[in-house]
Amino acid sequence: MKYVYICPDTMAGIFTGVYDAWASKVGHENVELRVKEPDDLEFFCEYITVKEDMDKAEKVRRSIQRKLGEGVYHSICYAACAYFPDRAQAIYHTLVDFFAKEGAASKRPLASGWHPGGTGSNYFENLRNPHVKRLQEIYRRVSMESYRYIEILRFKELENKVLFAVIEPEHNILQFLAPHFAERFPLERWLIYDKGRKRALGHEPGKGCALLDGADLPEHYQEYCADSQADYERLWKDFCNHIAIKERVSWARQRQMIPIKYRKYMEEFDTK
Amino acid sequence: MIIQEQMSVGEKLNILSDAAKYDVACTSSGSSRKNDGKGMGNCEPAGICHSFAADGRCISLLKILFTNECIYDCKYCINRSSNDVVRTSFTPDEICELTMGFYRRNYIEGLFLSSGVLHNPGYTMELLYETVYKLRNVHHFQGYIHLKAIPGANEEIIQRAGYLVDRMSVNLELPTADGLKKLAPNKTRKNILRPMRQIQLAAKESKQEVALYHHAPAFVPAGQSTQMIIGATGESDYELVHVAESLYRQFELKRVFYSAYVHVNEDSSLPALPGGPPLLREHRLYQADWLMRFYGFRGEELLSENQPNFNVMLDPKCDWALRHLERFPVEINRADYYTLLRVPGIGTTSAWRIVGARKYGSLDFEHLKKIGVVLKRALYFITCNGRTMYPIRLDADYIVRNMMNPREKLPVEPGITYEQLSLFDTSTVGKKEMVV
Numbered sequence: 001m002k003y004v005y006i007c008p009d010t011m012a013g014i015f016t017g018v019y020d021a022w023a024s025k026v027g028h029e030n031v032e033l034r035v036k037e038p039d040d041l042e043f044f045c046e047y048i049t050v051k052e053d054m055d056k057a058e059k060v061r062r063s064i065q066r067k068l069g070e071g072v073y074h075s076i077c078y079a080a081c082a083y084f085p086d087r088a089q090a091i092y093h094t095l096v097d098f099f100a101k102e103g104a105a106s107k108r109p110l111a112s113g114w115h116p117g118g119t120g121s122n123y124f125e126n127l128r129n130p131h132v133k134r135l136q137e138i139y140r141r142v143s144m145e146s147y148r149y150i151e152i153l154r155f156k157e158l159e160n161k162v163l164f165a166v167i168e169p170e171h172n173i174l175q176f177l178a179p180h181f182a183e184r185f186p187l188e189r190w191l192i193y194d195k196g197r198k199r200a201l202g203h204e205p206g207k208g209c210a211l212l213d214g215a216d217l218p219e220h221y222q223e224y225c226a227d228s229q230a231d232y233e234r235l236w237k238d239f240c241n242h243i244a245i246k247e248r249v250s251w252a253r254q255r256q257m258i259p260i261k262y263r264k265y266m267e268e269f270d271t272k
Numbered sequence: 273m274i275i276q277e278q279m280s281v282g283e284k285l286n287i288l289s290d291a292a293k294y295d296v297a298c299t300s301s302g303s304s305r306k307n308d309g310k311g312m313g314n315c316e317p318a319g320i321c322h323s324f325a326a327d328g329r330c331i332s333l334l335k336i337l338f339t340n341e342c343i344y345d346c347k348y349c350i351n352r353s354s355n356d357v358v359r360t361s362f363t364p365d366e367i368c369e370l371t372m373g374f375y376r377r378n379y380i381e382g383l384f385l386s387s388g389v390l391h392n393p394g395y396t397m398e399l400l401y402e403t404v405y406k407l408r409n410v411h412h413f414q415g416y417i418h419l420k421a422i423p424g425a426n427e428e429i430i431q432r433a434g435y436l437v438d439r440m441s442v443n444l445e446l447p448t449a450d451g452l453k454k455l456a457p458n459k460t461r462k463n464i465l466r467p468m469r470q471i472q473l474a475a476k477e478s479k480q481e482v483a484l485y486h487h488a489p490a491f492v493p494a495g496q497s498t499q500m501i502i503g504a505t506g507e508s509d510y511e512l513v514h515v516a517e518s519l520y521r522q523f524e525l526k527r528v529f530y531s532a533y534v535h536v537n538e539d540s541s542l543p544a545l546p547g548g549p550p551l552l553r554e555h556r557l558y559q560a561d562w563l564m565r566f567y568g569f570r571g572e573e574l575l576s577e578n579q580p581n582f583n584v585m586l587d588p589k590c591d592w593a594l595r596h597l598e599r600f601p602v603e604i605n606r607a608d609y610y611t612l613l614r615v616p617g618i619g620t621t622s623a624w625r626i627v628g629a630r631k632y633g634s635l636d637f638e639h640l641k642k643i644g645v646v647l648k649r650a651l652y653f654i655t656c657n658g659r660t661m662y663p664i665r666l667d668a669d670y671i672v673r674n675m676m677n678p679r680e681k682l683p684v685e686p687g688i689t690y691e692q693l694s695l696f697d698t699s700t701v702g703k704k705e706m707v708v
Contacts, residue, residue, distance in 0.1 A: 102632065122628065125625070125628025125629055125631065125632070126628075126629060126631075126632040127625055127628070127629040127639065127642065127643055128629050128632055128633055128635065128639050129632070133642055150320060151320050151321055151322050152322065152323070153378055154377060154378055154379070155376065155377045155378050156377070157376070157377070163376065163377070165378070180316075183306065183307050183314050184307065184312070184313060184314050185312060185376070186307055186309050186312075187309075187310075187311070187312065188312070188376070228373070232373050232374070232377060234282070235281070235282055235285055235370070235373075235374075236374060236377075236379050238282060238285060238286055238289075239285055239286075239289050239334070240323060240325060240331060241326075242285075242286050242289040242290045242293065243289050243290075243292075243293050243325050243331060243335060244293070244325035244326035244327045244329070245293055245294065245327050245329075245534060246326075246327075247534050247535070247548055247549055248327040248328075248329075248532075248534070248548075248549060248551065249326050249327050250326075250327055250328045251326065252328075253327070253328025254324050254325070254326055254327070254328045256328070257321075257324040257328055257330070258323065258324045266323065268323055
């Protein structure tokens with residue numbers, strides 16, 4: 001018999017799912033965690049819908065932070081915001097393998113003579129384990145995408161001096177952009193909008209950042225741009241064209257460094 | 273010489289970014305500065321590339337010349353004084369405004385400011401200093417600044433500028449003093465190395481001061497770099513690697529950049545290069561540069577007097593490994609980090625991952641594949657638990673032939689070699705015939 005836990009699509013939801021699945025004691029190998037309702041139901045399989053519970057999520061969060069350390073917790077947070085449907089499964093089994101199997105053995109040296117250490121802070125190095133490997137990969141993809149958007153996000157200055165940017169990321173990375181831009185532009189009012197998820201991240205000087213869900217983008221927001229915006233866009237575009245050495249032109253190399261899917265909101269590329 | 277008055281900022285930007293594009297250094301890494309809450313910008317230690325130009329090079333900094341009016345007549349340079357090109361200069365305020373405007377929109381990571389020599393080196397350096405001073409103190413810009421030190425300017429102004437910027441660089445221009453004499457008659461090796469030494473010593477001193485007093489101003493915190501032109505004069509790769517290595521050792525440079533010579537001027541003392549800039553050669557030099565900085569290789573290991581140039585077909589590390597087959601195969605589950613680094617197909621990341629993962633149990637080829645080792649190259653040089661992936665022979669010709677043909681999964685018998693054919697070829701085929 002297989003038990004499928006369907007978690008709400010949030011970090012707390014996934015952590016609650018981890019707690020419930022563990023507490024059910026049906027055997028870890030019989031458990032599967034999902035974040036989405038399945039399209040086809042399977043035979044010999046029980047579906048359990050998890051209800052988000054802050055207390056349970058907090059317990060899971062605390063034990064990750066205590067036993068696996070800040071670094072691993074950070075990675076799991078990133079992974080929980082990924083788009084991949086198997087992320088909850090990877091998180092659950094990584095935790096199970098650490099707490100019930102390999103981590104439990106960490107008090108004594110392994111057969112190879114190595115002592116893996118008392119804490120799990122370097123448990124993510126255990127790439128032999130397929131779940132850890134998968135979780136690590138999910139984390140890497142999410143963190144790489146958020147770094148990518150730090151690079152390629154483009155602000156437009158609006159008439160009221162607000163800096164406004166639109167992004168369409170694959171993973172839910174909006175909140176990970178906050179520390180970088182809050183540090184970089186502490187005296188500016190700026191707003192980043194995730195078009196696919198209809199979420200906005202705003203910043204007000206002296207007050208910090210705020211996330212807003214269910215925000216709609218006005219259709220003709222381009223009209224609210226400040227007058228100088230078009231000038232700077234033209235200057236930037238000219239600069240990008242002039243800085244290339246024509247004897248070395250290689251479109252393939254450019255496409256490799258910055259794939260076309262990212263170019264939609266970058267002024268220097270003509271996507272039309 | 274055409275000097276146009278009253279040019280718009282846009283036109284100036286076009287001319288002066290065009291003139292600056294041959295400078296290669298466009299990195300924004302190495303400096304970590306937090307915003308103090310009073311200005312704009314910070315520095316990310318890993319560096320941020322905001323865009324990529326049509327030639328595939330990253331655009332991280334606003335790379336411009338202050339002016340392209342130059343009194344020098346360097347033969348390879350588009351701005352040489354005897355060239356008839358449109359000349360113009362920015363004012364410090366125009367540069368500040370452009371930098372701030374671009375930075376606010378997240379177009380750039382900072383400013384890369386170089387310049388032609390206007391009137392004399394001291395005067396030019398004074399202008400550059402004024403620009404970065406305004407940027408830091410009037411506009412409160414806290415992002416990355418890379419400034420060129422102009423050789424021949426007095427020491428005091430370079431010293432003052434060093435405290436304002438993140439990275440400074442002096443261009444070596446050409447790898448040998450002879451080449452410099454031939455192609456850049458107004459520049460001397462001694463003049464170039466003097467500010468380089470000055471920056472090195474000041475940075476060293478400042479580092480100690482910062483260690484002692486946490487808030488002491490940092491001098492050139494992202495270090496010093498330089499660049500040299502490849503393929504304009506006739507030196508070998510061995511000489512180039514040697515020069516780079518001694519710069520790293522004696523001047524503690526952070527980076528040496530290599531710039532494939534681009535033919536922009538017609539001059540009898542310049543090479544013609546009908547095949548375009550020597551990009552592959554530049555690539556091989558960068559590979560060797562990485563091997564020296566991150567992999568613990570020494571220059572003389574990679575090349576020697578007898579073998580002065582890199583192999584065109586193989587990367588320097590593979591080439592080295594094939595010449596040192598006595599060191600292989602390496603056992604993945606035992607070898608230390610630095611030994612792993614010497615295996616072709618294993619880089620710094622995968623070496624770290626191997627060292628981390630094998631604490632939890634022995635690794636197999638299946639694991640290596642997932643870890644990110646390039647087995648296509650590595651499989652000839654490694655064993656896992658005493659076994660190779662396929663039955664292979666540890667023979668240079670055999671390995672090269674199979675590595676060159678990545679579509680073939682299983683190694684096959686050798687027939688040709690990667691060395692140059694000679695009339696008296698003594699390859700395996702020839703031998704067999706003789707025996708028969």
